[in-house]
Amino acid sequence: MPELPEVETVRRIISPQIEGCVIGAITINHPQVIKHPEAGVFCDAVKGRAIVGTDRRGKFLKIALDNGAVIVLHLRMTGQFLVTPADFPVEKHTHVIFQLDSGRQLRYIDTRRFGGFWLIAKDEPDDVTCMPKLGLEPFDPALTAAYLQGKAGGSRRAIKNMLLDQTIVTGIGNIYSDEILFRTKIHPQRACRDLSYTEWQALAESIPCIINWGIETNAVTAEEHLAGKGKKYRNTPYLQAYGHAGKPCPRCDTPFKKVSVGGRSSCYCPHCQGEIEGAPAAEKDKRKDTPAPIKG
DNA sequence: CTAGCTTCCTGATAGC
DNA sequence: TGCTATCAGGAAGCTA
Numbered sequence: 001m002p003e004l005p006e007v008e009t010v011r012r013i014i015s016p017q018i019e020g021c022v023i024g025a026i027t028i029n030h031p032q033v034i035k036h037p038e039a040g041v042f043c044d045a046v047k048g049r050a051i052v053g054t055d056r057r058g059k060f061l062k063i064a065l066d067n068g069a070v071i072v073l074h075l076r077m078t079g080q081f082l083v084t085p086a087d088f089p090v091e092k093h094t095h096v097i098f099q100l101d102s103g104r105q106l107r108y109i110d111t112r113r114f115g116g117f118w119l120i121a122k123d124e125p126d127d128v129t130c131m132p133k134l135g136l137e138p139f140d141p142a143l144t145a146a147y148l149q150g151k152a153g154g155s156r157r158a159i160k161n162m163l164l165d166q167t168i169v170t171g172i173g174n175i176y177s178d179e180i181l182f183r184t185k186i187h188p189q190r191a192c193r194d195l196s197y198t199e200w201q202a203l204a205e206s207i208p209c210i211i212n213w214g215i216e217t218n219a220v221t222a223e224e225h226l227a228g229k230g231k232k233y234r235n236t237p238y239l240q241a242y243g244h245a246g247k248p249c250p251r252c253d254t255p256f257k258k259v260s261v262g263g264r265s266s267c268y269c270p271h272c273q274g275e276i277e278g279a280p281a282a283e284k285d286k287r288k289d290t291p292a293p294i295k296g
Numbered sequence: 297c298t299a300g301c302t303t304c305c306t307g308a309t310a311g312c
Numbered sequence: 313t314g315c316t317a318t319c320a321g322g323a324a325g326c327t328a
Binding site for chain 1: 319320321322323324
Binding site: 032076077078093110111112113114155156157161262263 | 297298299300301304305306307
């Protein structure tokens with residue numbers, strides 16, 4: 001589920017509750033969520049270690065241990081990370097439980113099981129996660145119009161896809177890319193190489209702005225997070241564009257439209273963000289008239 | 297280089 | 313009520 005703001009929110013909630021704690025018994029109900037090393041090895045290496053701090057890189061959460069190793073976690077679509085009392089009811093799809101010496105538990109819950117854990121030992125090269133390939137953090141001062149234009153300015157790719165490309169700027173997902181494009185008044189299907197320098201500037205400025213807004217709007221207390229079972233910290237009620245197909249634009253009242261860009265749905269205001277010349281609508285009525293060609 | 301497809305999974309929802 | 317199809321906030325891997 002989460003994009004950078006949600007991951008950062010979770011980090012801020014759990015961090016003070018786990019820092020300084022020693023990890024005791026570990027229950028793994030679904031070994032596949034341990035991506036590296038093998039689940040048994042992971043447990044042996046983590047058990048007995050103290051947690052010294054947390055960090056975040058893009059949408060990855062990092063938990064630093066006292067021996068220099070780092071637990072890396074990605075929540076993907078439906079992952080939840082929750083600190084609970086030991087007797088807190090166990091949610092369905094709870095795959096990993098870390099017992100802490102505080103008496104509480106750190107639990108990983110993930111309906112679709114796309115997310116997972118890696119353990120990177122001290123001095124072990126991190127070639128098992130994609131973190132080494134990640135691009136700039138949204139708040140990195142190096143994130144400028146020139147950087148973006150240099151990375152993607154010559155590309156025919158849709159700007160929406162560029163925003164979702166974690167190797168350019170990391171942390172943006174489908175929600176915040178729609179918000180960023182709405183704010184900057186850029187149509188999601190515009191080709192990167194057709195953007196003006198002014199538009200790249202608007203993007204460079206809006207990316208940290210929107211992401212920071214997302215983090216601040218998400219803020220909930222640890223108690224609220226627990227009460228919501230790790231789910232209710234998202235700012236969907238405050239979003240301006242994402243998921244608003246058919247609803248009026250907050251700026252001009254024109255109904256938002258929905259298009260598919262690179263397999264992801266995207267909402268935009270046809271007045272504020274314009275329409276794409278030459279390749280409009282078309283998309284609308286693809287019925288089953290034309291049977292898919294049989295391949296193979 | 298790039299668009300498009302598949303894959304990892306379960307669940308909510310819309311339509312019949 | 314139940315069935316089926318579609319879609320979901322992520323991302324890697326593969327093909328053409």
